[in-house]
Ligand code: HEC
Ligand code: HEC
Ligand code: HEC
């Protein structure tokens with residue numbers, strides 16, 4: 564005899580994808596059915612649910628949805644839906660879109676953040692770091708920060724890395740931020756998995772040896788680790 568926990572989630576109210584139109588509030592709700600007496604024979608389920616044990620309704624406790632998309636985000640969408648159709652579509656099919664969390668809510672920055680730049684009357688940053696996510700997802704960010712994954716770029720100072728950058732490396736990866744060059748083996752190898760230390764250039768752009776980079780322990784301009 565086995566007991567099985569079945570999760571049935573329903574979307575009570577949804578909206579069309581971003582490209583189709585208006586924003587509506589989203590609420591996820593799950594019903595858990597505990598079904599008893601499921602017989603397994605050699606891994607194949609042969610009998611199902613003789614009785615339903617308990618019925619529980621749980622409303623997912625998550626970050627708060629916003630009542631409507633902000634003016635700033637509407638402006639971002641107006642321009643970027645044509646120039647970045649991929650980003651726009653991906654956002655349009657996300658829970659963020661349904662919760663009215665728009666481009667601005669993630670990309671906004673303080674004027675004096677090292678990587679902030681003025682962009683059509685707002686200050687934004689291209690990198691949305693774990694610190695930015697933490698405004699709304701503090702638990703997930705804390706869990707990740709406490710993990711070994713978040714520390715993956717700390718190999719940069721290690722002896723193994725010296726092998727990659729000095730012994731194997733050739734320093735031919737020259738960029739504005741690194742006139743003496745970096746090892747191509749490190750930039751296109753180690754850093755892509757482990758993470759780079761993102762360098763912000765004088766005009767606020769990100770040095771191309773260090774970004775784009777999605778290494779799991781990337782060291783961001785705000786000091787946080789992760790990508
Ligand atoms: C008037 C049109 C317009 C508006 C409004 C606008 N953008 Fe842009 N954005 C652009 C264009 C064009 C580029 C590419 C050229 C550039 O880098 O300036 C760009 C570039 C970017 C980049 C990439 C920069 C990089 O490092 O490659 C990000 C991120 C971005 N925008 C986010 C936003 C966000 C968030 C908003 C809303 C707060 C927004 N944009 C509003 C037109 C716009
Ligand atoms: C949930 C947060 C979130 C939302 C919402 C969001 N972004 Fe982003 N965006 C990110 C992250 C994270 C990255 C990756 C930057 C990095 O860390 O390297 C990114 C990257 C970008 C880039 C740079 C891509 C590149 O490789 O040059 C652009 C442009 C951009 N976003 C525009 C937008 C626009 C426009 C919207 C709204 C339609 C939007 N973003 C909504 C988190 C978000
Ligand atoms: C302004 C607040 C806000 C910010 C900033 C934000 N999120 Fe979210 N996020 C939400 C909301 C609201 C939801 C939808 C929760 C729900 O309806 O259950 C969500 C949902 C998610 C989900 C989906 C969870 C699921 O159940 O499928 C993921 C993953 C996620 N966020 C990751 C991120 C990451 C990574 C960042 C930073 C790059 C980020 N978020 C930034 C508010 C935010």
Ligand code: HEC
Pocket residue numbers: 718721723724725727748749752753754756757
């Ligand atoms: C394809 C992705 C990938 C690439 C490329 C890569 N690594 Fe790793 N590295 C990993 C993973 C995953 C682990 C964790 C493995 C484990 O613990 O079993 C790791 C572990 C390590 C560790 C041990 C870290 C610790 O805290 O235990 C060092 C040091 C290291 N790598 C250095 C390097 C160097 C130097 C390079 C470039 C020459 C490199 N790695 C390239 C994925 C990668």
